[in-house]
Amino acid sequence: MPLNHYLSKARVASRQDVIVRNVDKLVARLEGRVGTMTNLGAAVGALVQDLQCDFIIGKAYGSLEREDFNVAIADMCQSVGFLWRFTKHFPRVGKALKLIPLDFVSKLANNDAKTFFAFLQGIDKETERLLTTAKTSSPNKDTPHTIVQEIVDSSLPPSDKELPRVLNEVQTLVGAGLETVSGVLRLMLYHVFNDAEILQRLRAELKTVNTSPAGTVDLKTLEQLPFLTACIMEAMRLSPALASRMARIVPDRDLYYEDWCIPAGTPVGMTTIWMHLDEKLYPEPHSFIPDRWTDMEKRRASGKTYAPFSRGTRICAGM
Template identity: 45%
Template sequence: MEYIISWRMLALTIVVYYATLAFYRLFIHPLSRFPGPRSAAVSRWYEGYYDVILGGQYTLKIAELHKVYGPIIRISPHELHVSDPTFFETIYRTDGRWNKYSWAYDAFGAKNSTVFSSDHDAHKSRRRAIAPYFSKSNVAAQQKLLGRNIDKLCQRIAKLTSTDFNLGAAVSAYTRDNANEYIIGKTYNELDLEDFGIGLSISSQGAGVFWRTTKHVPWFGPALKAMPVSWIMKIADEGTKSFLRYLQQSEQDTLDTIAASESGINDKNKVTMIDAIVQSGLPTTEKTIDRILEEVATVTGAGFETTANTMRLILYHVYANDTILQRLREELRSVSTAPSEPLSLRTLEQLPYLTAILKEGLRLSPGIASRTARITDKDLFYDTWRIPSGTPVGMTILLMHTDGNVYPDPLDFRPDRWLDHTVQGATSPIFAPFSRGTRICLGMHLAWAEMYLLLASLVQKFDFTFKDATAGDFELERDNFGIGTKATCNLFCQATLLEGW
């Protein structure tokens, strides 16, 4: 017997299916009791509207929802979000098994990397192989590398004192040169480029569109990655072309380093993260070329604009407030033996006011803007609520860092809040610019070292006058996973070389 399904019957079937799904999610689903907008409970496209149509506004919307619905809310059919400092250490901890939420992280298209591994065990083994490479002691041993790039940056700035230039792009070039040489062992010399490679900076920040879209349209990212590079190069703007050229060069350099490491002819005095992977105890399935390429791409990428974003905010506030600037210079002079001699990282780390400035910058500009949901195989409890095992539940570091109950006048740049331990916020457990727990940022020691050395060097050598910049330019404007700001990678200024340099 032949069955003919009419369009009307097909449409009715679809309507009944989605109506049933909506009913289940609203009234039967294990999360149905939790407060939140009903549209968010029914479909992820509630979030998709803020992510895709409005261009990365869901983090800001979540902050608004908490004001309406309280400290724990349902932000999608499957996920909860909490905004309460007392709950922070419940989910961001080092004990227990904590998976990441694959729906959010798989959208980066690098699920085999350490950074975006969703599975707890896979992440643990991958991280164990490279964590020693990013240890505090190993980073400290690379001060010459960082110092060489700071000297190059300062020399470039000294030649630009008669004209306006983009200090923001220069800072991005500094972090890229550091990350590439530290991780891959190759010098890319972005600091030598006339425009400091600003096209690559812009393209790096634009990756947020790729991530936000692929979360909701899963075929979008794979389709773009499947396109031949030669096709894209024909239609892309100059910034995208420079980004693609960088990826091609990085891939080739990675392949060369893998070959050298496997053959044993690599420079023993220049061990890279790639060597750490190849020579680790990981199984051969974890040492494939494709996985190492993913590892290099994600770790280097994470080290670019996150640190540069924070440094742009810090530089603006330090130079916009003469009291802060002069106080910092006085502290640096108190430990400086000779103006032309750079201070050691160990010395800088002991300076309380310099450290307070960096912590305040990291408070206002932590590594990421998005929530970081975790999944555990045990029930969690918040107040009177039982959170079923297997539920993605997260918090947003930036929202915690700007909680007025913890940090009074939260959007003000006030380094002094870190100097008096009797002041609320100075010892807060929710200060976590590099996250916390089993997934704490691999590169945090490198980021700290870059910031200590760069800020100390610039304030001792230069005055900067910024053009048309405001504090609001460096606040969250959109969720690019990283913090998307109005300034993007720009901070235009005029520099003056101080006497004695």
């Protein structure tokens, strides 16, 4: 499947330049604002918006360059949560809403919503352009690698390479990695800067790392840092990511949960954050305690009770 291939760990690791490029922009913006009050949550949102677009459709959206970090996009992503939960129960409403042209909705919208719709329309427009180019000319060394090219080059049937389907893939992919990633980063930054000891330990660990001549550190090295890993794991435990139940149906066998038997074919759902906040599993569940994860034995033992990316066949493709 092109999506899984595009998001494979090896592929992401080979394109760290995309991450570095956008993080450098963020750092430059923050350096330029020393002494000025900055909305770090908005800045992180802008980083992720630019990164997602750069990685998926080969062009950063430009939120990092905006004076206000395009904060309206993150605000809107957060405030439409109720709609997402509602349409989960009434999927036909969601399908009907999608049929309303964005141009029309934009006319009725307030400024924040206009900015958000412009973001969605910008992605759609770029996707359409990329699809036309990918279908009419062969890629050369200057062609940015994008999911659109990946789909066109794949063995998928021609109907899956038509615009409506490709738009759907791109929208899903960009959307799936926005507030999930921004939320974890915001939560982690808040807790790390809120606790002097954690901040000092993290800085001390990062100082031990050798950087490349360009001043960068690769993913493999970062993954081996125990305290950084522990902070990330703890932030993902506390971050709801998808703050609603994940729906599943097991079609072919009964499920057993404690004394209960759930017959095959019964819709079930589980909301991960409830498991991550269960005090029997995680004492002081609302506290940010990276040391829960520094003991390798304990970390291994949490295999069944820690699932920020979900599990099984529907596991996060962007993990």
